[in-house]
Each structure stands twice: as structure tokens, then as C-alpha cells.
Amino acid sequence: MPNTFGKVFRITTWGESHGPALGAVVDGCPPNLPLEESDLQKELDRRRPGQSKIVTQRNEKDQVKILSGVYQGRTTGTPISLYISNGDHQPKAYDEMRQKFRPSHADFTYQTKYGHRNPEGGGRSSARETAARVAAAAIARKILASRGIEIRAYITRIHDISMPPLAHLPTLEEVEANPVRCPHPETAQKMEERILEVRKEGDSVGGLVLCRVQGLPVGLGDPVFDRLEADLAKAMLSLPATKGFAVGSGFDGTLLRGSEHNDPFHNQDGKIRTRTNHAGGVLGGISSGEELYFQVGFKPTATIIRSQATVDQDGHETELMGKGRHDPCVVPRAVPIVEAMTALVLLDHWMRHQAQCESFAFSQENE
Numbered sequence: 001m002p003n004t005f006g007k008v009f010r011i012t013t014w015g016e017s018h019g020p021a022l023g024a025v026v027d028g029c030p031p032n033l034p035l036e037e038s039d040l041q042k043e044l045d046r047r048r049p050g051q052s053k054i055v056t057q058r059n060e061k062d063q064v065k066i067l068s069g070v071y072q073g074r075t076t077g078t079p080i081s082l083y084i085s086n087g088d089h090q091p092k093a094y095d096e097m098r099q100k101f102r103p104s105h106a107d108f109t110y111q112t113k114y115g116h117r118n119p120e121g122g123g124r125s126s127a128r129e130t131a132a133r134v135a136a137a138a139i140a141r142k143i144l145a146s147r148g149i150e151i152r153a154y155i156t157r158i159h160d161i162s163m164p165p166l167a168h169l170p171t172l173e174e175v176e177a178n179p180v181r182c183p184h185p186e187t188a189q190k191m192e193e194r195i196l197e198v199r200k201e202g203d204s205v206g207g208l209v210l211c212r213v214q215g216l217p218v219g220l221g222d223p224v225f226d227r228l229e230a231d232l233a234k235a236m237l238s239l240p241a242t243k244g245f246a247v248g249s250g251f252d253g254t255l256l257r258g259s260e261h262n263d264p265f266h267n268q269d270g271k272i273r274t275r276t277n278h279a280g281g282v283l284g285g286i287s288s289g290e291e292l293y294f295q296v297g298f299k300p301t302a303t304i305i306r307s308q309a310t311v312d313q314d315g316h317e318t319e320l321m322g323k324g325r326h327d328p329c330v331v332p333r334a335v336p337i338v339e340a341m342t343a344l345v346l347l348d349h350w351m352r353h354q355a356q357c358e359s360f361a362f363s364q365e366n367e
């Protein structure tokens with residue numbers, strides 16, 4: 001099921017960039033959850049294109065419709081079908097790309113694997129598909145929020161400009177205070193200038209997103225193949241343009257000794273905590289109750305408004321001039337998408353944990 005994600009809380013997405021619409025089917029949602037289109041819309045509005053001058057100027061309203069699974073404002077436990085129409089098409093901008101492969105995009109591999117592809121807007125390889133994920137994940141976010149879980153992603157690096165580490169969890173308002181979504185205003189200003197500079201040159205840049213989750217209980221994640229960090233890594237690397245995932249100390253942790261890297265346990269008012277958190281909130285693939293944090297690296301946007309060497313579908317070497325409306329840096333718009341995928345993984349694992357270890361678990365005291 002290559003278009004389905006999750007085991008208990010499952011989503012299936014469908015649709016292409018320049019098709020009439022795209023959407024998702026959410027299965028496994030608990031019944032009786034109060035749910036309205038506005039719950040989903042507020043997340044979609046954060047992801048939409050055309051929000052500022054540093055993102056693509058494609059103008060999509062991304063208005064979501066709930067077609068099924070909700071009756072009188074509450075979920076019924078049946079599949080929830082979500083529909084978002086596509087409006088702002090510019091298929092002509094992709095004419096040359098019908099024949100020529102964009103360097104570092106998906107045209108070559110789609111064509112070779114399937115022998116037929118939709119080049120308009122990149123078809124299914126377009127990040128438009130992530131609108132469906134964000135809409136579906138807004139349901140997971142609502143459930144997690146009702147359990148006190150806070151998921152917050154923000155940008156820590158654009159190209160070679162990094163923000164200093166932040167001790168507190170920034171508020172949503174701090175993150176959304178600038179179009180870059182970096183909660184350090186002076187750094188955000190420099191990042192914005194860099195993005196505008198490369199846009200003017202017809203070029204692109206990438207960057208890093210940090211995602212932090214507070215309020216998680218101990219116990220989410222399975223020990224072997226479905227470790228929490230393994231499922232998060234898969235979720236993040238399923239996003240277009242991602243090139244890296246690191247949990248906790250990540251690659252920097254390899255520079256430390258065990259005596260420096262280990263997180264000592266202590267008893268804090270009857271609760272077992274760790275004094276440091278190089279682990280990033282997971283031990284043995286299971287959430288430890290400490291803050292969960294990880295980083296996701298996004299590459300520079302593939303489509304640049306410059307002439308580049310490439311080949312056509314017959315293998316002839318040629319040149320391709322990028323056209324269309326593209327994000328000079330995909331990272332600011334990736335922030336709500338990273339949060340969305342995080343919510344999907346966490347809710348799915350929470351429901352799996354409840355089924356195995358709480359709802360059906362045997363108690364030693366009763367035996």
C-alpha cells in the first residue's frame with residue numbers, strides 16, 4: 001500500500017499537482033471526536049503557497065471539505081474523506097519538462113519506472129501532495145492536543161545561516177512571527193535576505209528544521225523494526241526534498257565519549273527523569289517521557305530559473321531552462337508538514353501502545 005501511512009490511525013493520500021483535486025482518507029480515527037473543517041483549515045493555511053514573497057507564488061486556497069466520517073460535528077469511527085480542490089494551474093510552464101528531465105527532480109525515475117508520467121506541476125512528486133497529509137494530520141494533532149501533547153517545529157538553519165540554540169519551547173506565535181518560521185528574529189531577518197537574494201539570482205537554498213515534542217508519556221514505540229525514531233525517520237524522509245534525519249544528539253553525538261553522552265537518571269519528586277537529554281526522548285525505540293526532538297534536513301529546491309545541463313527522454317544531451325512558480329527555499333513551508341508527519345506517527349504509536357499494553361494487558365495483581 002504505497003500511498004497509505006500508519007497501522008491503526010491510517011491515512012491514504014491521492015491526487016496530483018495539476019489534477020482537479022487531491023485529498024486523503026483517514027481510517028481508524030476514534031469516534032465522538034468533535035471535528036470541523038476549520039480544525040483542518042488552520043493547519044492547511046500554514047502550509048499553503050503564496051503566503052509571502054519567499055515562497056512560491058502559486059495561489060491555492062486549499063479549502064478543505066470533509067465528505068464523510070463526521071455526523072453532527074463528531075467523528076463516527078468510519079473513514080473520513082477529505083477533499084481539496086486545485087485551482088491555480090499553469091500546465092504550459094511544464095511543456096519543456098514533458099521531454100526533458102529536471103536535474104535533481106523525480107522526472108527521470110518516474111519515467112523510467114512507470115513509462116508514463118504526469119509532468120504538469122510534477123504530478124504526484126509535487127509537494128502539493130503534502131496538503132492532503134497536513135489536512136489528515138490535523139485530526140491526529142487535535143487528539144494529541146487533548147492529551148496535552150505539544151508539537152513545535154521551526155527553522156534552525158537556512159543555507160549557512162544558523163540560529164543559536166533556544167532553551168524554551170517557542171510558542172506558535174514566536175515561530176509564525178516571520179515568514180521564515182525561525183523564532184530568533186535577528187537570524188530570521190538574515191535568512192529571509194538570503195532567500196530573497198538567491199531567488200533574484202534564479203537559484204535556491206535548503207536548510208534544517210528542528211521538531212520538538214513535549215508532554216509525551218513513557219512507552220510509545222516498539223523495540224525492533226518499529227522503533228519510534230525509525231518510524232519518525234521514515235515519516236520525515238517520505239517528505240519530498242528531505243536529505244537527512246537525526247534524533248537527539250544526532251551526528252554530533254559521535255564526537256562525545258560515553259561519559260559525556262550518557263543521560264544520568266534521577267528521581268524528581270517521584271518521577272524518573274534524566275538530567276540531560278542527548279537521547280532525544282527515546283531509549284530502545286520507546287519514548288522516555290523526556291522531550292522528543294529531531295532534525296530534518298531539506299535540500300535546495302531542484303527547479304531553479306537557470307539553464308542546466310540534462311538529457312531528454314531519448315537520452316540526448318540538452319539544456320533545460322527552469323520555468324513556473326517555485327519555492328526558492330522549501331524549508332519555511334516544510335515546518336507545518338514536519339509537524340503533521342510527527343503527529344501521525346505519535347498518534348498511531350499511542351493507539352498501538354494502548355491496544356497492546358493498556359486495553360488488553362493482563363495485570364499480575366489479578367492472577
Ligand SMILES: Cc1cc2nc3c(=O)[nH]c(=O)nc-3n(C[C@H](O)[C@H](O)[C@H](O)COP(=O)(O)O)c2cc1C
Nearest residue numbers: 105106125126127240241302303326327330333334
Ligand atoms: C514544501 C515543499 C515545497 C516544494 N516546492 C518545490 C518547488 O517549488 N519546486 C521544486 O522543484 N521542488 C519543490 N519541492 C521538492 C520536490 O517536490 C522534490 O525535490 C521532488 O519531488 C524530488 O524528490 P526528492 O528531492 O526527495 O528526490 C518542494 C518540497 C517541499 C517539502
